[in-house]
Amino acid sequence: LAMEAELRIALQQDQFELYYQPQVDLNTGKLIGYEALLRWIHPEKGFIPPSDFIPVAEDSGLILPLGEWVLRSACQHIKQFTERGLLPKDGHVAVNISPRQFHDANLVTVISDLISTTGIESQQLEVEITESLLMENVDSTIATLNMLKQLGIILAIDDFGTGYSSLNYLKRLPIHVLKVDRSFVMDIPKDKDDMEITSAVIAMAHKLGLRVVAEGVEIIEQADFLKENQCDFVQGYYYGKPMSVADLYENIRNFD
Numbered sequence: 001l002a003m004e005a006e007l008r009i010a011l012q013q014d015q016f017e018l019y020y021q022p023q024v025d026l027n028t029g030k031l032i033g034y035e036a037l038l039r040w041i042h043p044e045k046g047f048i049p050p051s052d053f054i055p056v057a058e059d060s061g062l063i064l065p066l067g068e069w070v071l072r073s074a075c076q077h078i079k080q081f082t083e084r085g086l087l088p089k090d091g092h093v094a095v096n097i098s099p100r101q102f103h104d105a106n107l108v109t110v111i112s113d114l115i116s117t118t119g120i121e122s123q124q125l126e127v128e129i130t131e132s133l134l135m136e137n138v139d140s141t142i143a144t145l146n147m148l149k150q151l152g153i154i155l156a157i158d159d160f161g162t163g164y165s166s167l168n169y170l171k172r173l174p175i176h177v178l179k180v181d182r183s184f185v186m187d188i189p190k191d192k193d194d195m196e197i198t199s200a201v202i203a204m205a206h207k208l209g210l211r212v213v214a215e216g217v218e219i220i221e222q223a224d225f226l227k228e229n230q231c232d233f234v235q236g237y238y239y240g241k242p243m244s245v246a247d248l249y250e251n252i253r254n255f256d
């Protein structure tokens with residue numbers, strides 16, 4: 001079967017699962033939330049990476065029902081995690097939103113309805129959009145971001161540094177969080193240019209009033225460098241890999 005047909009079946013048969021990767025506050029060392037990462041466990045082919053199927057879902061339009069499934073599952077998990085002490089009240093779960101999903105006219109209603117029906121606090125949900133998405137349809141992008149901000153959810157720019165957004169444009173965007181792409185973090189402390197870029201991006205983000213998450217932190221030297229340069233939050237294998245909900249319940253201790 002072509003992947004598109006397989007994806008339709010996968011949606012009907014519930015072959016998807018959300019994994020959760022911890023995000024940590026560099027100053028307190030405490031867990032502040034998770035990024036939800038979609039996994040497809042095919043009954044015969046096993047694990048299929050999102051980089052293989054997200055583009056197919058995006059091109060076929062299946063990203064709309066799939067993305068809605070992701071948002072609904074994430075909101076349900078937020079409720080569960082909060083009740084069971086796996087997420088602080090002021091913590092969050094970040095969900096990736098693809099370009100087609102972001103530009104869909106129903107997105108704001110879908111999210112608003114999910115917040116009401118699951119009974120979560122709106123600031124417990126964060127949405128991540130990629131930097132490259134920001135360059136298309138500037139006015140409608142800003143309008144949608146403003147509506148999402150009105151709901152009270154947190155807005156993050158993912159993969160920052162890999163697109164081409166101008167600082168002038170960034171300044172106009174109603175966003176809260178900037179995620180420094182893993183490609184800038186992975187060669188710290190060997191690559192001095194990457195260190196300069198990362199510290200400059202953190203300083204710039206702070207001047208714009210944004211909080212900064214560094215992605216892909218794998219070693220303590222990277223964590224130390226980021227802390228010295230006032231990065232707010234971190235995410236990466238050093239702190240924890242994306243985990244199934246079952247693994248999460250086993251691995252993350254209760255905290256206040």
Ligand code: G
Nearest residue numbers: 036037038049050051054070096097098242
């Ligand atoms: O774990 P990692 O292989 O999960 O993710 C690879 C890529 O897939 C990342 O760029 C990530 O943003 C994207 N991705 C993961 N989960 C989702 C999702 O639920 N929706 C969308 N649109 N992209 C996702």
Ligand code: G
Nearest residue numbers: 096158159215216217218235236237238242
């Ligand atoms: O594009 P986005 O930032 O949404 O995707 C996050 C991707 O990065 C996921 O595929 C996730 O599994 C992966 N990832 C998260 N932490 C690390 C890390 O420390 N090292 C590496 N190599 N990949 C990571």
Ligand code: MN
Nearest residue numbers: 035096128158
């Ligand atoms: Mn992401």
Ligand code: NA
Nearest residue numbers: 158159181215
């Ligand atoms: Na990223």
